[in-house]
Amino acid sequence: MAQMNMIQALNSAMDIALSRDPSVVIMGEDVGYFGGVFRCTDGLQRKHGDHRVLDTPIAEGGIVGTAIGMGVNGMRPVAEIQFADYIYPAFDQIVSELARLRHRSAGDFFAPITIRSPSGGGIRGGQTHSQSPEGIFTHVCGIKVVMPSNPYDAKGMLLSAIEDDDPVVFFEPKRIYNGPFDGDPDKPARPWTTHPKGEVPEGHYTVPLGKAEIVRAGTDATIVTYGTMVHVAVAATEKCGIDAEIIDVRSMAPLDVATLRTSVEKTGRCVIVHEATRFSGYGAELSATIQEECFWHLEAPIQRVAGWDTPYPHAFEWEYFPGQKRIINALRTVMEA
């Protein structure tokens, strides 16, 4: 075992994938010589060469479009979109092409590509470096959409994504690249060395896609969340004394319904937490699914804690960010009902 932050864990996953499988290529803006603006691909070009770790033109639609063609021709591209906020120029290639290629060709063509993209706020990034667009992609049939919340999962899930024959959109919560963040911006930053999931095997392993994880067992209520908010929810729970069970969804699509059902049937109360805006957000899918699956066990209306339905405000980041206080309020609401 080694101590790794998420950046190192992701780097290790790509390094292993490049070493194990000659069809893997890394491509994206600044990912090659420079090693990526977040350093996730640092050293990979030096080690594996500039024919396998490609710097690309600044053209997200071109990156995904060519990655599809490479995928169809037997390669396994791992494309980085530098920020999730910049993924929209590639939207047509992802939605109309990548997601549907297998289905429209009745299984004759497919593109096993992974699209990595840092997402989420909490870094003073304003509206162009803070967005959480996962719900836009979970609505698209034919792609998998995942988001790890710690280094161990980041590496194992990225290897699963790369090895998956279906396309995977892999969002990385950039606020927790270097350490778990509990939602309190005034506290000093904590490194991953202080967290058990900062222990990461150096070799190959996978964490399966489509499986949620219970990160804290509890009996009073269930918090369903993912990404950065997992750590905020843990801190909020410990602060308020409500014994909440916390589920890290990890894989938004496909969704591990069974784990959600078992927990909510036990607790009867549920709070859904995500950074993304609320209206038509992924929380709506979670809420609808849990209502359908657990209606007769619910003791209170399901609560959603989410980003406000506004563009991400630069100056009011912590008023906007769904922090501990709002999670605690929602927990109290479900407990009092």
Place this chain on the structure above:
Amino acid sequence: MIQKSRLHIPHPPARPGEAPDFSYLKISAPGEVPRPDVNTPAMEMADLAHSMVRVLKDDDKTTGPWNPHLEPEVLQVGLRHMMLTRAFDDRMQRVQRQGKISFYIKSTGEEAVAVAQCMALRPGDMLFPSYRQQGLQIARGRKLVDLMCQCLSNTRDMCKGRQMPIMYHSREGNLFSISGNLTTQYPQAVGWAMAAAMKGEDNLAASWIGDGSTAEPDFHHALTFASVYQAPVILNVVNNQWAISTFQAFAGGGREPFAARGLGYGIPGIRVDGNDFLAVYAVTEWAAERARTGAGPTLIEHVTYRASAHSTSDDPSRYRPKEDSESWPLGDPIKRLKQYLVQLGVWTEKQHKALELELEKHASDSWKEAVTYGTMSEGPALDPSDMFEDVYKEIPEHLKRQREQMLAEGGK
């Protein structure tokens, strides 16, 4: 009175009721354009983008350095593929009018582009067509009945009923799945070519779009990536003058030829008479040699004319003169190749007529067979529960549940 602003609004040279006018077309004399070495830098052969490669003369003879010197037997095969494409189109148009299929797109007048190009390439080359290159399918030996079954969404449809008519594909034929979205296949072809180069294979990729589609961002993506990585790819713009109802000037063709768009990227652009089978074959052979020898991509503009409607949902008499098609100065590709073969003494009018009848019958017989595998209203039908397959490699739980629900509810 309608006020006119200083804004430039492109207009086609003639509208319905007016006389056709193709005086805007710059046409070189056959044989006039030199054939440079394939390794020549793009800017040193910039003239290729502004002139027009032509081989067939008005007297039905050939001339000039681009003559590919094909054997008569090869040309007869090309003629047959073009005629079969047209017979197929005519049959499918008719059955669409009878309500047997929902939609169709003809390629009438543009058959030389797909057929000659396909014949100039190798079977291992990957083709990324748009929706008007059915000639590629035919020249690659796809059976009419298979193409028809796709249009019928029947039990033999290679897409299993998941796509509109004409969105064919063939994995074994190296014909990529056709998308209704414009230009999306262009960067995909470049990516395929990049992978071929990475793997050390000498296959190339080729892709086709129309004049209007050059306005899409994926056009720029494809040319940028192709140029940066010198991908072994042939990017074709089939300039058939019309994007549904908008004249090619609305894509910028009124300023510079589409072929010239390559030059800014350092990619050679060649403008070719798209109705001259020999010229199309020759430029494709040239571009393929460039790609295979590592000299990089080529952009080819095929100057042709969309003789039919955009699709069965379109009525071109509302926006262009009815007589436009017959007045097209570059003629008809089938007629021109036929005249050449007749002039060579290897083909006769009688043989031509007999072949026409044979291919018409072949299309008609193929249709009769195709409908035995089902139509949208009668005969054997696809299993609707199959729609849940191939969304992912394995069917996820929620789709299994939805499939069960659909079956429990009786399917409809």
